[in-house]
Amino acid sequence: MTRYEQLADDIEAAVQRGVFGPGERILSVRRASQQHGVSIKTVLHAYALLESRGVIESRPQSGYFVKARGAAAGRNPGAGASAAGAPRPRRPSVPKPPAPASVDVSRLVLSTLRSIGAQDAVPLGSPYPDPALFPWQRINQYANAIARRHASWNLIDDLPPGNPELIRQIARRYAENGAGVDPDEIVVTVGATEAINLSLQAVAKPGDTVAVESPTYYAMLHAIERLGMRAIEVPTHPHTGIDLDALERVLARQSVAACMVMPNFQNPLGFRMPDPHKARLVSIAEAHDLPVIENDVYQELYFGETRPSTLKQFDTRGLVLHCASFSKSLSASYRIGWALPGRYRAQVEKLKFLNTLTTPSVPQVALADYLRHDGYDRHLRRVRRFYRQQARLMRAMVERFFPAGTRASEPQGGYVLWVELPPRVDSMRLYQAALAQGITIGPGYMFSMRNEYHHHIRLNYSYPWTAQTEAALRTLGELVAKMA
């Protein structure tokens, strides 16, 4: 193969992969000659060849452009290549979920999320709230105003612990909710995911054992898995949270480096841990000098009159590492979370610096401005009311469409329902059968390393109720009945 044929093949391959899309300009002859280290003549030959193949076209005074989609459709683009000029699909294809026997929780979660991203799926399996509920336009108006107000932005101003104004607004929000915190304790992170990861790394090391709820929010399991630690699952009551007697027995029996819990509107159970239980959990932690990572991302999504208390409020010795974010209440795609790491603050701040350096600036400042100037409370009141109604509706629909032997949780906040199906139903098979009909669910396998919830599913009720949702619930109920 000559030099120019090789070059033409390389460019055609790039077009086929969608690197250069239909109608886009490719490199000028001079630039291509420089970049590929070949003569101008070689590039001209290669471009002529590509023109003759219908891959590109030259436009006088403008340069060379990839031909519009379909123009080269007549040509067979070689084995394994996609149609010439076709852009990459907007959404990734849905991977086949792993078989129940060998569940890798994080891969299962990622593949579930991808299936939700796939077109037309009814997103009952989503862990995220309906993004249409976020005040996206208003937050972005603040972002735009910030961008116009400043000629440039210096990363250094937002080094860990984070943008000072956002930190102040977060502290203010806690104060408004009757839970004063020290603003100097706050470390801003990329979502609560990073806050939880850093907190765990600050208090435990590879090989350590970490106590978690069962069922637990899988991000907790991921954090433990990723850092080479081991999870011990503690039974968790659907109304009162982690079984404190069971936890004490575990602590008496073995060395535990940390405990991770979600005391408010736990995902998936939806309970609100009663204050006496919270107080006792903190006492137990103090007695064992046990760090407790408190995942409180649903703190603002309560159905009652006031925000629930936090473990942090009961903590007098700095053992609670409180993690939260705006991702459930204000903006998921901005990825702003934070940690209040108690006595581990210095380690968490340093780990934040090492993990991602800083959190993006404009999102931090835009949320600070929104919190300061806009109607966060009004927005939340609306969302809480909506979720409360939706929770009732989803429970009613499960009762209506699912067979006897089905039991649903009674969420006190948040936007997910936990459903126990008749024991013979395998949620992984149900997941696959539902997916084939364009419906996603959260299979129970995701919430434990021990396959304890194979006949449980999690359903998201944050999306407005439509005929399609109702049809999806009906279909699910029929599938369950067949498997039961």
Added chain:
Amino acid sequence: MTRYEQLADDIEAAVQRGVFGPGERILSVRRASQQHGVSIKTVLHAYALLESRGVIESRPQSGYFVKARGAAAGRNPGAGASAAGAPRPRRPSVPKPPAPASVDVSRLVLSTLRSIGAQDAVPLGSPYPDPALFPWQRINQYANAIARRHASWNLIDDLPPGNPELIRQIARRYAENGAGVDPDEIVVTVGATEAINLSLQAVAKPGDTVAVESPTYYAMLHAIERLGMRAIEVPTHPHTGIDLDALERVLARQSVAACMVMPNFQNPLGFRMPDPHKARLVSIAEAHDLPVIENDVYQELYFGETRPSTLKQFDTRGLVLHCASFSKSLSASYRIGWALPGRYRAQVEKLKFLNTLTTPSVPQVALADYLRHDGYDRHLRRVRRFYRQQARLMRAMVERFFPAGTRASEPQGGYVLWVELPPRVDSMRLYQAALAQGITIGPGYMFSMRNEYHHHIRLNYSYPWTAQTEAALRTLGELVAKMA
């Protein structure tokens, strides 16, 4: 103390910490009663007390507000509290750097960065480019257009590997630079920092040994430290990069899990590793089945005619994990980086998901739109020309103001100069003396775990040359002369 006095004290403490700033509204009486779990009467008493103390004021029909700054200045706010109503300072105070005997590299780096953030410091110690060089306004215009075009944004669309359009634009940029990559290999990250961390975690485990350059960019050392691995420092030539014979001797002698290098415009040395060296490094890696993490964040900031090659281009077996970002060339505060992890792609993608879930969406799409529609090449040509001139100027000034025995690097790209001082000069003492005069430098201690560069400093030349810069260089030269 009565209930209402306690409440008043709590609110006053929050005001003193800056949680509620001057002129800001505090909770309504009704809300405060709910949140603090006290009667309306108690809140009214507490607010009256705070008014009498001059901390808050009531405004008819509006509620209660923190009094404007200084209004309460006459009152002594109790031991340890800052002035009532004073907002938190915009920039953190400069912590004292650690003594040379006990250098903790990551703390030293963070405290250096903070001192740069402090007002009036001449930022010769900064690792970041002057943010005024970034097309901040234009990128933000794209961000704003995206926000207006969409009614909401679904996080799920940008799950790892990242936003599909940004991935396409990154691949296109490589293709334009004559280095075709497979877009399906790209994983978008929160800056190159995350890309490097994830890459290292994908190929090595705690306790493993990782070969690095000496001197090396400290983020490499941080990643190794954080993951509980050990660094082995390989001598690195100021013009040709890591000593390949020395590397081979290390590999013959002991087990090494990975090698981390910066072949183009290394921070701090500024060399461009010649192609034959790059090819040989990849051959060595192949012979030992050794993953190589290539940090290529300065790829676009070359002083020559064309972009330098990457190790990735020489790699046929997927052993190179190529990491890069837009943080040096387009926007630091957006925090967009990526990895091309070769055969380790699946692990890196999964780790990304576990570490921070997704990268913020608007920054991803705004950069994609900028790359697609705007003058990235024109911007880069201007920046490269400027840096080339600044490199010459900084070298000339070091030669002019510093004593005999000083030697400066000859950067082939990027924006930092590496300066070897007479051996008796301790760069940590120099750092402290310079900081006292409002000048920052990068002390050599940051670039090695072995204190090998105690008489070296790194200087940033990305900022426009001013009389202040020149005075700072003159002062530095005098300080060095005194210590030599």
